[in-house]
Amino acid sequence: MNKALRDSAATQNVSGQKAAGQKPVGKKVDWRRKMSDHVAYALLVYTGLQIFVTMGALKSGHSSILPYFALIVLVAAIIPACRMFEQRWDGLSDSDAANPELADRFKRDRLVLWLCALGLPFLLTGLFKVAYSFM
Structure with missing residues (x-):
């Protein structure tokens, strides 16, 4: 507690205002x-969308186990894939985890993650529907 108070006091000048250009302590x-x-x-959104899209395929009149199979496979497959994706960032050291130079890499990885989470349920269920139409 004393260290936090000292750090807070060190970032303020005599008039009590924060020094120009300094970020608040603890906001790394x-x-x-x-x-x-x-x-x-993204896993929550992906799973919700996958269930929604699969249920839509079930209501379209197909009496098959294929949509259920697609749901199980696609939800089970995405969890290890996301875990591997997350491990790339978990391996950072404490100093790298706060490095602002990683912002562009973070934005790129975040974009890929969300594109997959939002697009894969529709894409994969569509592929299963196409495969089912050939059966």
């Missing part, structure tokens, strides 16, 4: 934590 970016949060939310 942690790319590991941010990516972990995005992976968790």
Whole structure:
């Protein structure tokens, strides 16, 4: 507690205002934590969309086990894939986890993650529907 108070006082000048250009203490970016949060939310969105899209395929009149199989396979397959993706960021050291130079890499990886989470349910269910039409 004393250290926090000292750090806070050190960042303020005599009039009590924060010194120009200084960020508040404790507000460092942690790319590991941010990516972990995005992976968790992307898994929730992906699973919800996959269930929604699969249920839509079931209501279209096909009485087959294929949509259920697609749901199980696609949800089970995405979890290890997202875990591998997250491990790329978990391996960062403490100093690298706060490195602002990784912002562009983080943005790229976040974009790929969300494109997959939002696009794969539709793409893969569409492929299963096409495969089913040839049966």
